[in-house]
Every structure is written in C-alpha cells, then in structure tokens.
Amino acid sequence: xxxxxxxxxxxxxxxxxxxxxxxxxxxxxxxxxxxxxxxxxxxxxxxxxxxxxxxxxxxxxxxxxxxxxxxxxxxxxxxxxxxxxxxxxxxxxxxxxxxxxxxxxxxxxxxxxxxxxxxxxxxxxxxxxxxxxxxxxxxxxxxxxxxxxxxxxxxxxxxxxxxxxxxxxxxxxxxxxxxxxxxxxxxxxxxxxxxxxxxxxxxxxxxxxxxxxxxxxxxxxxxxxxxxxxxxxxxxxxxxxxxxxxxxxxxxxxxxxxxxxxxxxxxxxxxxxxxxxxxxxxxxxxxxxxxxxxxxxxxxxxxxxxxxxxxxxxxxxxxxxxxxxxxxxxxxxxxxxxxxxxxxxxxxxxxxxxxxxxxxxxxxxxxxxxxxxxxxxxxxxxxxxxxxxxxxxxxxxxxxxxxxxxxxxxxxxxxxxxxxxxxxxxxxxxxxxxxxxxxxxxxxxxxxxxxxxxxxxxxxxxxxxxxxxxxxxxxxxxxxxxxxxxxxxxxxxxxxxxxxxxxxxxxxxxxxxxxxxxxxxxxxxxxxxxxxxxxxxxxxxxxxxxxxxxxxxxxxxxxxxxxxxxxxxxxxxxxxxxxxxxxxxxxxxxxxxxxxxxxxxxxxxxxxxxxxxxxxxxxxxxxxxxxx
Numbered sequence: 001x002x003x004x005x006x007x008x009x010x011x012x013x014x015x016x017x018x019x020x021x022x023x024x025x026x027x028x029x030x031x032x033x034x035x036x037x038x039x040x041x042x043x044x045x046x047x048x049x050x051x052x053x054x055x056x057x058x059x060x061x062x063x064x065x066x067x068x069x070x071x072x073x074x075x076x077x078x079x080x081x082x083x084x085x086x087x088x089x090x091x092x093x094x095x096x097x098x099x100x101x102x103x104x105x106x107x108x109x110x111x112x113x114x115x116x117x118x119x120x121x122x123x124x125x126x127x128x129x130x131x132x133x134x135x136x137x138x139x140x141x142x143x144x145x146x147x148x149x150x151x152x153x154x155x156x157x158x159x160x161x162x163x164x165x166x167x168x169x170x171x172x173x174x175x176x177x178x179x180x181x182x183x184x185x186x187x188x189x190x191x192x193x194x195x196x197x198x199x200x201x202x203x204x205x206x207x208x209x210x211x212x213x214x215x216x217x218x219x220x221x222x223x224x225x226x227x228x229x230x231x232x233x234x235x236x237x238x239x240x241x242x243x244x245x246x247x248x249x250x251x252x253x254x255x256x257x258x259x260x261x262x263x264x265x266x267x268x269x270x271x272x273x274x275x276x277x278x279x280x281x282x283x284x285x286x287x288x289x290x291x292x293x294x295x296x297x298x299x300x301x302x303x304x305x306x307x308x309x310x311x312x313x314x315x316x317x318x319x320x321x322x323x324x325x326x327x328x329x330x331x332x333x334x335x336x337x338x339x340x341x342x343x344x345x346x347x348x349x350x351x352x353x354x355x356x357x358x359x360x361x362x363x364x365x366x367x368x369x370x371x372x373x374x375x376x377x378x379x380x381x382x383x384x385x386x387x388x389x390x391x392x393x394x395x396x397x398x399x400x401x402x403x404x405x406x407x408x409x410x411x412x413x414x415x416x417x418x419x420x421x422x423x424x425x426x427x428x429x430x431x432x433x434x435x436x437x438x439x440x441x442x443x444x445x446x447x448x449x450x451x452x453x454x455x456x457x458x459x460x461x462x463x464x465x466x467x468x469x470x471x472x473x474x475x476x477x478x479x480x481x482x483x484x485x486x487x488x489x490x491x492x493x494x495x496x497x498x499x500x501x502x503x504x505x506x507x508x509x510x511x512x513x514x515x516x517x518x519x520x521x522x523x524x525x526x527x528x529x530x531x532x533x534x535x536x537x538x539x540x541x542x543x544x545x546x547x548x549x550x551x552x553x554x555x556x557x558x559x560x561x562x563x564x565x566x567x568x569x570x571x572x573x574x575x576x577x578x579x580x581x582x583x584x585x586x587x588x589x590x591x592x593x594x595x596x597x598x599x600x601x602x603x604x605x606x607x608x609x610x611x612x613x614x615x616x617x618x619x620x621x622x623x624x625x626x627x628x
C-alpha cells in the first residue's frame with residue numbers, strides 16, 4: 001500500500017540510482033514501513049511501503065519473475081485472492097500466503113494482459129518486461145489508487161503523487177487552465193488530466209504501455225454486465241446482501257485492528273452494523289471499531305442517529321469533536337504534497353480520526369463512500385421498459401415516483417422521461433453525462449470570457465464514454481465508473497500520510513457490477529431510494545436509521561471556514577480573481593447568503609458555499625504548490 005513511482009529512459013540509457021533518489025525525495029512523506037528503490041537497465045521503481053494486510057508484512061517489491069524477469073510493482077489490495085489462486089491452479093502452488101503482487105505477477109505470466117480482468121480490488125500496477133522493453137501501467141475500474149504520468153519523448157515517469165513527478169523530474173511548471181476551469185465549475189469531466197500541463201492521469205479501468213518510444217492507451221474495463229432485470233425484488237435483495245457481506249469480509253482483511261466511520265447515515269451505519277453481525281457470526285475476525293464525529297449544537301449533528309446504532313448493537317463508539325480549518329496547515333499541506341487543501345467538511349472528521357487510529361495502531365478505516373453513487377437509483381431504465389413493451393411495469397414505477405400527483409400528471413411525466421431519451425440527443429447526453437444536466441454554459445461565478453477561451457463547454461460535450469452498453473440504464477450507471485475522483489485524492493493522500501488506508505465496501509467491484517445489471521424498478525422501490533440496501537438491512541439496522549430519508553448537510557463547516565478566510569483576505573486580492581478566472585461579485589453574493597443564514601440563527605440546511613471554497617482552495621494551491 002501507500003505509493004509507487006518509477007522512471008523509464010526510452011532511449012535506452014542506464015538508470016542511475018541518483019535519479020530515483022531525487023524522485024523519492026520529492027515525494028511527500030509516506031510509507032511508514034520504509035521506502036525502497038530498484039533499477040535494472042533503463043528502468044527504475046520506487047515503493048513507499050505501508051502494510052495493511054497480513055500478506056503484505058515484509059513483502060519485497062518489485063516482485064521479479066524467476067523465468068520471465070518481469071518486474072511487478074503494485075499499490076493496492078486484492079479482494080478475491082481465493083478465486084485467483086483457484087484460477088492459477090498448480091501455477092499458484094505455494095502462493096496461498098504470498099503477498100498480493102506475487103499473485104499479480106503469476107497471473108500476468110500465465111494470462112498476459114488479460115489477467116487484469118480477473119482482479120477485484122483497489123489497485124495501481126506497473127509491469128516491466130525486460131525482453132520486450134515494455135512498461136505497462138494499469139488502474140482498477142473504480143480507481144481509488146491514483147497513477148499520474150509524464151513523457152517528454154526520452155523520459156517516461158509515473159507516480160502516485162504529483163510532487164514526485166513535478167519536482168522529482170524537474171518539470172517545467174505550467175498550468176492546465178482548462179482542467180482548473182472544470183474544477184472551479186464543479187464539473188470535472190476529464191479523468192485523464194491534472195492541473196499541470198504535461199502531467200496526465202491514467203483513468204480508472206484503463207491501461208497504458210510504453211514500447212519502442214511510443215505510448216498506447218486503452219480502456220480495458222467495460223462489461224458486458226449481466227442483465228438481471230427479470231429477477232424478482234426478493235432475489236435482488238438476496239444477491240445484494242450476499243455481495244455486501246463479501247465486500248465487508250474482503251475490506252476488513254487487515255494486519256491489525258480495523259475501524260469504520262459511523263456518522264449515523266444509512267451507508268456508514270449499514271457497514272458498522274452488518275460488520276458487527278458478521279463478526280459475531282464468526283465470519284469476520286475482529287470487531288470493527290466504530291469512530292464517530294459529533295457536532296453538538298450544529299445543524300449537521302447526527303448524534304441521535306449514531307447513538308441509535310450504538311444502542312442497537314450494544315457497542316460504544318469512539319467519539320471525536322470537530323477539527324476546525326487551519327489556513328497555515330492547509331498551506332503547508334499543499335506545499336508538501338502539491339495537492340489541493342482538504343475540504344473543511346472532510347477534514348472535520350478525518351483529522352481527529354487519523355489521530356486516534358495512529359495512537360491505537362489501526363491501519364484501516366472503512367467509509368460509507370459509494371452508497372449514494374451505486375444504490376440511489378434513477379429513472380434511466382424507463383426508456384428500456386418502453387422499448388421492451390413492459391408498459392405496466394413502467395406505469396407502476398411512475399406512479400410511485402410521484403405519489404402526490406394525479407394519475408394523469410404522473411402518466412404525462414412518465415411518458416416524457418421515457419420517450420425523450422429515444423428522440424432527443426440532448427436529453428440522452430444529459431442522461432449519460434449527468435454533469436450536462438447543470439446547463440450548457442459556465443456557472444455564474446466563472447468569468448464567461450475565460451470559460452470560452454479554455455473551451456469549457458466543448459470539454460463537457462465532447463467527452464464520449466469509452467464503452468457502449470446495451471441499455472439506457474447501464475449507459476447511465478457506467479458514469480460512476482468513469483467519475484473522476486481527483487477531489488478524493490487529497491483525502492486519500494492525507495490518510496495515507498498518517499498511516500491509514502481508506503477502504504470503501506460500497507465500491508467493491510462485484511457489488512458495482514451487480515448494480516450495473518440490476519432492475520431499475522428495484523433500485524427505487526416503494527417510493528424509496530436505496531431500496532436494496534434498506535431491505536437487506538432489515539433487522540440489522542435500527543428502524544430509525546433504516547427508514548431515514550434525510551441527510552446531514554456539512555455546508556456549515558465549509559461555510560465557516562470560507563468566511564474566516566475572507567476576513568483574512570478579501571476576494572479582490574484572490575489569485576483566481578486577479579487571473580480573471582472567477583467573478584468576485586458572484587462569489588461575494590454566495591458569501592453574503594451564507595452569513596445572512598448564520599446571522600438569522602442558522603435554521604435549516606446551510607446555503608451552499610462550494611463555489612467559494614473551490615476558488616479559495618485553488619488560491620491556496622496556486623500560492624503553495626505552484627508558487628504564484
């Protein structure tokens with residue numbers, strides 16, 4: 001776990017250890033179990049080790065094939081080791097207790113490039129084939145382990161962290177304003193780009209090879225996915241429950257204690273409650289420790305719900321207070337990592353959690369991330385029902401969607417949302433690219449002239465999906481495989497820097513593949529989102545949480561931070577304003593609305609402040625990481 005990087009001289013020069021040492025020194029501090037360097041001929045690898053599974057303790061990377069000489073560098077975790085060992089058969093003899101990269105290497109030597117289709121887990125992989133002088137990079141389909149790369153025609157470099165490339169290879173510092181525009185607009189549609197010109201990101205489910213001085217890129221993940229639409233609701237729930245258990249068992253495989261966030265929401269509570277049941281049934285080795293952040297008196301406090309989970313299970317969670325945003329710490333973080341500062345609502349819970357986990361020697365923290373993405377459901381299956389002639393199912397689903405409307409109104413709405421995807425390219429684009437549903441043009445807080453200059457609208461409209469799938473529902477759901485998780489890379493990096501690996505059971509590939517084929521009619525059933533999760537958690541969750549339909553909003557945490565920042569520096573002095581990227585008048589209106597809400601007593605959900613935070617976080621990044 002933790003981080004990998006490497007260099008390839010495509011012109012055949014011999015790798016010098018000093019080049020690797022410079023890259024290793026440039027990388028942010030990671031690897032609580034040590035940093036190792038390896039080189040052979042024109043290639044060199046670096047690995048910052050952080051063992052979070054029993055098999056990873058003491059492992060040596062890269063793994064070198066005895067006969068092939070192939071070198072395998074691996075960052076991540078395999079969640080289907082038993083299945084892979086069965087696939088290897090006698091080729092896997094002696095690998096039952098081997099580290100994950102040893103299994104990866106054995107699979108590659110047997111199956112070639114197709115091996116990656118067999119892997120379940122969270123990973124980034126580099127493979128060097130000395131006989132063919134071929135370097136390959138691969139990322140898992142959901143893509144939590146980042147992998148960045150750069151190539152100038154002679155030197156190819158890759159790394160988990162941007163600073164390792166920019167400083168380690170001495171790259172010219174040039175801004176990619178178009179990617180920055182996507183970030184500031186809150187519609188990041190380019191999973192292969194970074195804020196640095198010349199530094200690219202390998203998208204999830206993709207591969208890259210460097211051979212004979214040429215780069216080839218491809219998307220290797222894309223189905224086909226099973227069509228489960230004819231299964232009954234009960235069968236769906238049963239399959240989901242089995243897959244969720246499988247995901248929990250896999251993600252709790254740890255070298256020591258494992259903790260899980262308990263916010264009181266449906267997703268995190270399901271993880272803690274079901275993992276506790278599995279432990280008591282002897283299917284998970286240790287009791288998962290629940291860690292809970294609470295905010296007494298704040299509009300986003302969920303103590304009533306997290307306490308209900310504790311009482312239901314008969315456990316006591318470790319409780320933290322809020323970590324307030326520290327500008328100096330944020331600047332130091334961006335300068336050290338070249339990452340964006342962490343959003344205050346995430347930092348509020350993560351900082352103190354990592355403090356506690358460091359003290360207790362806990363290296364794994366489970367989160368509820370992914371529940372909203374995979375399980376909320378949508379109406380994208382309606383045109384599929386129409387094309388299949390399943391009009392009765394279509395109308396039943398539509399009437400449930402609008403229970404407060406007359407039959408005639410509901411029928412008209414169902415007809416519209418079923419027919420339009422078949423007739424309108426614009427409607428289809430919004431269905432398959434949800435970012436387009438927010439409008440064609442730039443948001444009001446971006447300068448329109450700058451948005452036009454960087455081609456923002458064109459970037460949103462010309463991002464075709466790398467796969468074609470047979471149904472509207474699958475095409476729409478596949479968006480979540482392609483979603484750029486660049487906003488989570490700094491969170492992941494922060495946790496890793498504290499010796500904590502974040503794991504996300506709802507992002508298990510087997511569970512996600514199941515959702516891709518599931519019937520849309522059971523994703524939102526009985527008028528409820530997350531029907532599969534709610535039904536599978538009957539008796540596992542307290543009803544207070546299982547039937548909950550609201551969510552806590554953490555806008556107040558971020559809002560208080562941005563108002564504090566504005567008091568230290570007005571918007572007119574913002575680097576984003578001075579560069580002509582954002583409109584200070586529009587951003588000030590957002591700040592005024594938030595301050596008015598606070599002044600009026602902070603009743604109800606806080607007004608959104610995300611555009612203001614993105615501009616201010618970009619200011620911190622520009623000054624601390626880019627130096628301008």
